[in-house]
Amino acid sequence: MGAIIMTTVLGLTGIAIYGLLTRRHLIRLVICFNVLEIAVLLAIVYAGFVEGGQAPIVGGAEAAYVSALPHAVALTAIVIAASSTALMLAYVVRIYRTRGSVRIERVRRWRG
Amino acid sequence: MRTGWALLFSVALVGCGIVTLIAGVDLDTHGAIFDYAHHSVQHTGAVNVVSAVLFDYRGLDTLGEATGVLATGLVVAVLAPKARTSMLSVRLSLVVLYGVALVLPFVSVLGFAVILFGHVSPGGGFTGGVVLASTAVFFAVVYTVGGQQSYVLPMDTQKRIENAAIAAFLLVGFGGLVTGGAFLANAATGIPLGEPGSLLSAGLIPLLNLVAGMKVGVGLAIVVVCLFSE
Numbered sequence: 469m470g471a472i473i474m475t476t477v478l479g480l481t482g483i484a485i486y487g488l489l490t491r492r493h494l495i496r497l498v499i500c501f502n503v504l505e506i507a508v509l510l511a512i513v514y515a516g517f518v519e520g521g522q523a524p525i526v527g528g529a530e531a532a533y534v535s536a537l538p539h540a541v542a543l544t545a546i547v548i549a550a551s552s553t554a555l556m557l558a559y560v561v562r563i564y565r566t567r568g569s570v571r572i573e574r575v576r577r578w579r580g
Numbered sequence: 581m582r583t584g585w586a587l588l589f590s591v592a593l594v595g596c597g598i599v600t601l602i603a604g605v606d607l608d609t610h611g612a613i614f615d616y617a618h619h620s621v622q623h624t625g626a627v628n629v630v631s632a633v634l635f636d637y638r639g640l641d642t643l644g645e646a647t648g649v650l651a652t653g654l655v656v657a658v659l660a661p662k663a664r665t666s667m668l669s670v671r672l673s674l675v676v677l678y679g680v681a682l683v684l685p686f687v688s689v690l691g692f693a694v695i696l697f698g699h700v701s702p703g704g705g706f707t708g709g710v711v712l713a714s715t716a717v718f719f720a721v722v723y724t725v726g727g728q729q730s731y732v733l734p735m736d737t738q739k740r741i742e743n744a745a746i747a748a749f750l751l752v753g754f755g756g757l758v759t760g761g762a763f764l765a766n767a768a769t770g771i772p773l774g775e776p777g778s779l780l781s782a783g784l785i786p787l788l789n790l791v792a793g794m795k796v797g798v799g800l801a802i803v804v805v806c807l808f809s810e
Contacts, residue, residue, distance in 0.1 A: 526627050
């Protein structure tokens, strides 16, 4: 279980970093950021995993629950991820309006 | 060349991660984490431990999160201020129009239910807020005719609700500071925690859930509708 999840996390991280380094289309960069965020969220949620634990809604009987703190952190991170994605997309729209392209190498004064 | 270096870098990064895992670095820290599940009912009265963490133990972080959404709404509204849409000029069929009209009330009720029962069942202010925002998105997509944007609520009302929600959050926080000795204090203010599992329990958590739900619902609706209008 843990090996599968950590492999997924590492794979997604690798894909996202590679994409961030090689892609030049701004929308694709935003997508790479989202993939990276998903990898991080998966790692955070897995950090609170307890073998055989139930969802942290306290019932009557004593039982093992998965840790609720990473869930709350992940919830916060999801909202912030959505906000930052919206901001990035708004800036992409703005750049397209003013510079006429969303490809980095065609946006003038950005060459380097 | 550049692609090669990027590939090398990504593979090296993933390799470091794999080596860390194989070397047996223990990432499980359950023992070190405070056991919220077995204390939250006693401390906060909330059966949903995630809600208890979000709005009681870590209330200040949640306020920061809500502020982040507020800032995003502001910046997106500044960057994309157009009232006419160019994206949504597609004419939809009658089935879609009536189907959405049929579904919308149920989705709104679901959103409010998820918010109001956030402390006794899965869900909460943020989840329910996103459901509520989805009604606004439905509405904007389906009932935008000829590029003229349509809203569930007028834009000014939405912004007023958003500001009122964040002000209410702060008010609850400072109320806790005055009566309970800590910002966003819950049980320490002397508010009755109620029977755990009932609708009126968990002190101030349902109120904060409602406020956060309004905040997130309206904030995300503003963001999405503003992005549509470009």
